[in-house]
Amino acid sequence: MPGSPTERAGAARRDWWPFALVAPLILFLAAGFLIPVLMMLSRGVTDHELASAWPETAQALRGWDGAGLPDETVVPILAAEIVGARKAGHLNLVANRLNYDRVGSRSLVYRTADALEGGAPARSFADLARIDPRWSEAGQWASMRQAAGPLTSFYLLASLDRRLSPQGAVERVEAEQAVFVDILLRTFKISAVVALLCALLGYPVAYLLATLPPRLANPLLILVLLPFWTSALVRTTAWVVLLQSEGVLNGFLIGAGLIEAPLPLIYNRLGVYIAMTHVLLPFLVLPLYGVMKGISPVEMRAASSLGAGPVAAFLKIYLPQTLPGLAAGMIIVFTLALGYYITPALVGGGADQMVSGSIAFYTNQTLNWGMAAALSLLLLLPLGLMLFAGRYLARTVPA
Known part of the structure; x- marks a missing residue:
């Protein structure tokens, strides 16, 4: 039976108390982040000049x-x-x-x-x-x-290398002006490759941290967290020093007699992959490590006692339970890589610049905020679909 009005009022106050505690934070995020971002993105579909x-x-x-x-x-x-x-x-x-x-x-x-x-x-x-x-x-x-105006499709169409003809039909722009689709595809390709490289390199590291005794795992975990204490700009600049023709790595290889001429390791796609993977690797290791720590080693021993070999036990017992953490880590890396600007600008060539460079160009140099907003929307929409796909994958993966 429902309680008295006084009891119901007390329960309502208890239910709303947590919201009252976080209300200042919500208001701050709305005023300082959400509203300005929405106002900026609206420029991609409005025309007021x-x-x-x-x-x-x-x-x-x-x-x-x-x-x-x-x-x-x-x-x-x-x-x-x-x-x-x-x-x-x-x-x-x-x-x-x-x-x-x-x-x-x-x-x-x-x-x-x-x-x-x-x-x-x-x-x-x-x-x-x-x-x-x-x-x-x-x-x-x-x-x-x-x-x-007030609404327009001009910026969104332009960001897809399209435009409206005088008759109102959508048509392609001239070949010499069609650049944005290539930049978008390049951005998604680089982000996907970096996420895959982080998965290949980060999975063994997370597994090692999760299976070592705490007295050994904790110092190694500090090493994983150490890059967070240094800015991405400093780490990227360090890779410029390491990878350039007269840099440390080429100097070592030439001194060891392994190569005769410096390898082209920078100002190309390879340099972008190396630097971005190094910067983003901790973002995959940490969520994957958290999932792996929650997996009981008893399950692997039980599989072995039932006749499963190490490889079969890993593939059928251990790996499926780590997929949510692996998916979360790859989504985080992919999301962060989509917006990277400094790293491709410093270690990449002209053919390795990502869409964030175009957004920065239109925002800071030409002041074409409508075009910058349209390119940002093109990044947000596929990203939202990917996040929903990641949540669906996490729910469907067997525990």
Whole structure:
């Protein structure tokens, strides 16, 4: 039977007490991390530059069906807003945005602004065409319509080497501009190879730590944790010293007579694999070690007493129980590797840069935050699917 109202109120207070304790942390994470990240990612699917600088032009273009040229009444509106945006200092925003879609649009906008401020008439498309013939091209107006916002597919399509044609159909960009799909595939390939290398190298280490006596395992575990006390930048820089042509490793191999000329160990894919595997290896060893410590050695002895050989006992008894930890470790390594920027930039070549380098370029140099957000979304969506797959694998693996 339910208790008295006083008892129920007391139980409710006890249930909410843990949430009250973590509420400040949740609010801090929401204000300092979640909300800024969501605001940044929203830039990948929104378009505000043209609408903020030319609001009436944007409104007129949204009502246009995209066929041919828009109604000529938009011309004087556009002319007035170009001059107004120039005076307000906002013309660069829309000029840069249009230039992302059609190269040369920036010069078109500024040339038109100079002509209009010089007294050139702008009452019809013919007037604009006299300033610059590109105003008579349907594609120029179609790109402005796509930039009118507030929602846009431009950045996501561009991050997949696609774009909208003047007729609104999705088409491939020119071959010399198609770079992002290759970068994304390269990013996932490097991350997958690094996760596999960490699994191959980390499994024996975790097994050794889990099976040794504590007096020996604890010092070795400290060695595994030791890299966490040094930044990834310092560790990557150390690999530059070790792997370069005149570095420690090549010097040792040449001095030992094993090679005659230095091996190309850096500024290529091999250097990226070596450095990233070293940096991320502890993230696989630790979760796998935690799972292995929970496996009782009695089970292996029982399998041996029933006639199973060491290999069969390991494959049928021990390995299946470690798969959740192995999957968790590989997912952690893969996730961290996807976002690596410093290591490929320092030890990799031009053909080894990952998508994080492109995100940093668009964020810090060109200030094209929409493109940076779209590339980030392309990393997040497959990553989310992989995390769900990892949880499903962990539930389905037999204990």
